[in-house]
Amino acid sequence: MPAIIRVEGLTKKFGPITAVDGISFEVEEKTIFGFLGPNGAGKTTTINILCTLLNPTSGRAFVNGFDCKTDSRMVRSSIGIVFQDSTLDKDLTAYENLAFHAYIYGVKKAEVKPRVEEALRFMGLFDRKDDLVKRFSGGMKRRLEVARGLIHRPRVLFLDEPTLGLDPQSRSHLWEMIVQLPKEHGMTVFMTTHYMEEAEVCDALAVIDGGRIIAAGSPDELKRSMGGDVIFLKTTDNAQAKRKLEAALGVAPGEEADELFFAAPRAEELVPAVIRALSDAVLSLRLQKPTLNDVFLKLTGRQIRPEEVQGADSIKEELRAYRRRH
């Protein structure tokens, strides 16, 4: 399969802040590619470079064979984008927003109406087409933006945190639509998320943290890279238990939320040995198939938490303040 997105040593600096630090990856055509990482990891910056809103400091990026820096207009006509923040005109109706998009992307006049209506039907918004967008709920707005992204039949659809701030019902509704895009519309979906359950659906993932890609592969590959199932332990004295486990079993447990954890092949067979090594100190023990969350935990030593959105906002503020000064 040919790569529809190719990124080579991409770096983006905002003054003293390095948002993206020499990343390289490829995305295969007609797949769902997920960019997984905490807020402030550099996901949005990468998207902004790929969709030609920002120039990279160094490195190169190609979409549909076109260079994002030198051939930006061709890149722009190959892609559709749903940004993290709404980019709808709230004073226009749903239909008008989509028709505007169709015209500005050069859809032929006779084609505008059928395409807009098709997209509205696909996203389940046809009966609200003449309502002003300001009367839409958050979930409907997001679906409308995805509908808009489909109008000009792009080769690649970028979704930046498409389900952020949506209630669970709207999220699953939107997901049902997104997973159909590669097969039914022949599109490649490039999405960022910090929801692990959404990352599970992707064909391929790149885990990004601090502007660097720290792991890449399919969700299964990433989980297999943990080297088996994960044992979680609560003990009376974690520090002592850690030392005992290292000595007896030769494993190096991590610690998170008062629990020790380590992955091992055939972990279930290790349970008696763990109990023997720690005897009375064990308060509880559980065994778990590795999740993407465990992968992330192992790679970065921390979890992606919703609270981190706070920290991300401050980074954004910092960037904004920096831009204002320059």
Place this chain on the structure above:
Amino acid sequence: MTDVNAIYVIVMRELKKFLRERSRLVSSIARPLIWLFLVGAGMSRLVSPRAGMPYTQFIFPGILGMTILFSSIFSSISIIWDKEFGFLKEILVAPVRRSSIVIGKALSGTVVSTIQAAIVLMVFPVIGVKLSVLQVLLTIIISLLVAFCISCFGIVIATFYESYESFSVIMNFIIMPMFFLSGAMYPVKLLPAALRVASKLNPLTYGVDALKNTVFTSPLKSGPMGPDFSFGADLAVIILSSALFVVLASGFFERKQ
């Protein structure tokens, strides 16, 4: 072809929103009429009609200029709204030239402003101004040119601001001085030297002057209250400065980090 479509759809969006917002339409027509009748009537008592025309008639071209100034700048700085509410991104990632976006936005301001100026123009019989059909047509054509010029200027201003909080700054430090230094309220030649220089740097001055050249008739034209520059000079400055503003605005739009 894509770019023609883009310009068309950007203008249609503005027009649709303009006609939908009744309060904006009403207040944009009411402002010049209030100035014309309240300020004009009051000042008429102070200013002797030494030039052979009442003050209300003297400021009529200036009030048309004011209508164009306010609505063109308002229309252009709606780009700041679009920035704040994200819609500008939707336009910027579209496969169209930045200059087409600038021209689309400028034509939006031009259309909306000219409609308003044409409505205000229709009160001319009420204040005793006599205009031929040709003068009315010419006034509308000049309004189009001036509106385009000021809209482009507004876009240049809008590229410097990120949030709508800057609106009062623009209002107090750009729109109001531009209005008072345009010769709308008093002839430029009567201003003190320093202000006269500022006036001559103001693109609106030439717009108002072109309107004076069109609206005022022969004996008044050469009087002390008449136009300050020749009609040809006015047009030349308006057209050249429009071109300059288009280039500047496109350049500022193209700027990426």
